[in-house]
Amino acid sequence: MKRIAILGSTGSIGTQTLEVVRENGDIEVLGLAAGSNITLLEEQIRQFHPRLAAVWSEEKAIELRTRIADTDTKVVSGMDGLIEVSILKDTEILVTAIVGMIGIRPTIEAIKAGKDIALANKETLVTAGHIIMPLAAEKNVSILPVDSEHSAIFQSLQGNEHKAIHKILLTASGGPFRGRTEEELLDIKVEDALKHPNWSMGQKITIDSSTMVNKGLEVIEAKWLFQVDVDQVQVIVQPQSIIHSMVEYVDGAIMAELGTPDMKLPIQYALYYPHRRYLPGERLDFYSLGRLEFEKPDMRTFYGLALAYEAGRAGGTLPTVFNAANELAVSQFLNRQIKYLEIMEIIEDCMQAHKNIENPTLQQILDTEAATYERINSRR
The missing domain is CATH 1.10.1740.10 (RNA polymerase sigma factor, region 2, helix turn helix motif)
Incomplete structure (x- = not known):
């Protein structure tokens, strides 16, 4: 049995991670952490029987303890609770699916405790990559990317030398407002920005995708994950979200990972790396697809991406x-x-x-x- 803990178990990545656990049957969930959705967390506790569960507020923790008093799961709260889940004894992999910079300290403590990291919390590397990556190397800990794009890059690097990388081709869907002008974005409503054309994600990352700030965060994350300069990361809009990202090597060869837009693939790959498992679901049909489209990103209208390059260089x-x-x-x-x-x-x-x-x-x-x-x- 592979033993894992999940930070952000009630979010999009967290719930899909638990679907992967459910479908495979040989992963034991030792710890779960969530923000405030204790109703869903209670359901997860009753299904997966973790040793430890964490929520952010002590008030919610008190309520959850009452709800699951008939179980053996211990409930903790706050940052100390997140860290306790992160360093849980016997855990091999920590899935960091929590949103925001709140994930930095638990990730650092998990690395110090020798846990491999299945990383879905991009803010950790964006803000503290210079701390995280050397620490992971020192502790001989693997940082396994869960983001679809970074997983695609990671997969495209298998069997090749790092020094042979010429550039990383980071793909983007372009979001729901691809092709629109600044004038056309003046009166955008929340509901409009939450309608992503290809992916089902949490609210924050969906808004980030619409502004292309998410792609900017991914550029900086790629710098640290793959030890390249920011200007070696080129963003390419691929509206169908079929090519999840590519690596161009010094000899001109380009390796790409393609598939349907399904986050369970990179999650499962991170959990079982370097092995591959059968994953149920829709398969890519090239006859139906017909063609693939590519565009340059509009960094004038969506200048959050240009600002990310500026931040990454600095x-x-x-x-x-x-x-x-x-x-x-x-x-x-x-x-x-x-x-x-x-x-x-x-x-x-x-x-x-x-x-x-x-x-x-x-x-x-x-x-x-x-x-x-x-x-x-x-x-x-």
């Missing part, structure tokens, strides 16, 4: 500002406090105002996040 605390400003701006947009285009305006304002810190400590990263939030909140 390094230091600037990627933290980029990420934190986006997190809060997206939250405000979802709460209908700001307009759609203000998301990118807020990111740019925060980046321009920031005095960059090279090689920041974890505390400096967290302080930068807090200062960015404070600047945004002072606008209101």
Whole structure:
């Protein structure tokens, strides 16, 4: 039996990870952590019987303890609870599917405890890649990407030398507003931005996909995962989301991973790497597909992507500002406090105002996040 724990078990990646667990039957779930959805978490506890479950607030933890008093699962809360799940004895792999920079500390502690990381929390590497990757190497821990694009790159690298990479071709669907002008985005509503054409994802990442900020975060993440320069990562819009990403080698050969848009494939690949398992579901039919389309990203209208390249080149605390400003701006947009285009305006304002810190400590990263939030909140 392979033993895992999941941070963010009630979210999109977390629930699909548990579907993979259910379908395979040889994975034991030792720990689960969620934000506030204790109703779904209770269902998961009763089905998978983890030793430990964590929720963010102690109030919710008290309620959950009452609900599952007839089980053997211990319930903990807060950051200490997340860390307790992350370092749980006997766990081999930690699936980090929690959204936001809240995932950094639990990931660091899991690496220190020798756990392999199935990484779906891109903010961890975006803001603290200079801490995470050397620590993983020191502890001989594998960082296994769960994002569809990074999994595709990881798969395309198998059997090849890292020094032979010429560039990474990071694909993007273009989101629901591909091809629109800035004028056409002035009155975008929350409901419009949540209608992704290909993928079923959580609200935050769906908004990020629509602005292409998500692709910017993935560019910075790829820099750390695959030890390349930001400018070696080229974004290509592939509207059908069939090619999940590619690697071009120094001899001109390009390796790609193709498939239907299904997050369970990269999840399962990370959990069983280097082995492949049968995965039920729709298969890619090239006769029906007919052709594949490619476009250049519009980095003038969707300039959040251009800002990500700027942050990635600069390094230091600037990627933290980029990420934190986006997190809060997206939250405000979802709460209908700001307009759609203000998301990118807020990111740019925060980046321009920031005095960059090279090689920041974890505390400096967290302080930068807090200062960015404070600047945004002072606008209101």
